Amino acid sequence: xxxxxxxxxxxxxxxxxxxxxxxxxxxxxxxxxxxxxxxxxxxxxxxxxxxxxxxxxxxxxxxxxxxxxxxxxxxxxxxxxxxxxxxxxxxxxxxxxxxxxxxxxxxxxxxxxxxxxxxxxxxxxxxxxxx
Amino acid sequence: xxxxxxxxxxxxxxxxxxxxxxxxxxxxxxxxxxxxxxxxxxxxxxxxxxxxxxxxxxxxxxxxxxxxxxxxxxxxxxxxxxxxxxxxxxxxxxxxxxxxxxxxxxxxxxxxxxxxxxxxxxxxxxxxxxxxxxx
Numbered sequence: 001x002x003x004x005x006x007x008x009x010x011x012x013x014x015x016x017x018x019x020x021x022x023x024x025x026x027x028x029x030x031x032x033x034x035x036x037x038x039x040x041x042x043x044x045x046x047x048x049x050x051x052x053x054x055x056x057x058x059x060x061x062x063x064x065x066x067x068x069x070x071x072x073x074x075x076x077x078x079x080x081x082x083x084x085x086x087x088x089x090x091x092x093x094x095x096x097x098x099x100x101x102x103x104x105x106x107x108x109x110x111x112x113x114x115x116x117x118x119x120x121x122x123x124x125x126x127x128x129x130x131x
Numbered sequence: 132x133x134x135x136x137x138x139x140x141x142x143x144x145x146x147x148x149x150x151x152x153x154x155x156x157x158x159x160x161x162x163x164x165x166x167x168x169x170x171x172x173x174x175x176x177x178x179x180x181x182x183x184x185x186x187x188x189x190x191x192x193x194x195x196x197x198x199x200x201x202x203x204x205x206x207x208x209x210x211x212x213x214x215x216x217x218x219x220x221x222x223x224x225x226x227x228x229x230x231x232x233x234x235x236x237x238x239x240x241x242x243x244x245x246x247x248x249x250x251x252x253x254x255x256x257x258x259x260x261x262x263x264x265x266x
C-alpha cells in the first residue's frame with residue numbers, strides 16, 4: 001500500500017509529521033530486492049571469476065564457455081550493474097555537492113553502468129553462445 | 132519554499148562532524164568498507180568486462196587486456212574482486228538481518244561487524260584454496 005502526501009518536499013505539515021514523498025523507500029527496497037538475487041549469483045560468480053586468474057586465453061574461454069557459468073555470470077553482470085548504478089548514485093549524491101556537477105556525474109554513471117553491462121554481456125555471448 | 136531559500140538554509144545548517152572526529156569503531160569501519168567494496172566492484176566489473184571482451188575477440192585484443200587477469204597485477208585484481216564480492220555480500224546479509232530487527236543490540240551488531248570482516252577474508256581464502264586444489 002502506498003500513502004501519498006500532499007507535500008512536495010514532505011518534511012512537515014499539519015497531521016503529516018516527517019513523511020517524505022521522495023524516492024528513498026523505493027530505492028532502499030530496490031537495493032534489497034536486487035541483493036537477494038545477487039547473493040547467490042555473486043557467490044557463484046566469485047568462484048568462476050577466481051578461476052579466470054592466470055589462465056591462458058583458451059582456459060579463459062573454456063571456463064566462460066560452459067553454459068552454467070556463462071548464464072550465472074551473465075545474470076550477475078546485468079543485475080549487478082543495475083544494483084551498482086543505484087549504489088553509485090548514492091555515493092555521488094553524498095559526496096558531490098555542486099548541483100551541475102552532480103547532475104553530470106549521475107548521467108555519466110547511468111551510461112557507464114550501461115556500457116559495462118553491455119560489454120560484459122557481449123563478451124560472454126561471444127564466448128559462450130552456440131556457434 | 133523557493134530553491135534559493137532552501138539553499139540559504141542548507142548553507143547555515145551545521146555539517147556533520149563526520150569521519151575526522153568520530154572514534155573509529157568496527158561497525159563504522161564496516162559501513163565504510165561496504166561502500167568502498169561496492170565502488171570497487173563497479174571498477175572491478177568494468178575491468179573484468181574489458182578482460183572478457185578481450186578474451187572473446189582474442190589475438191591482439193587479448194594481449195592488450197591480459198594484465199587484468201594474469202600476472203601479479205591480474206591475480207591481485209581478481210583476488211580483490213572476489214574478496215569485495217564476499218565482503219559486500221556479507222555486508223548485505225548484515226543489512227537484511229537489521230531490516231528484520233535482528234542483531235541490533237550492541238553485542239549483536241559488533242558480532243555482525245566482526246563476521247563481515249572475518250567472513251569476507253575467510254570465504255576468499257576458502258574459494259582460493261578449493262580452486263587451487265581443483266585445478
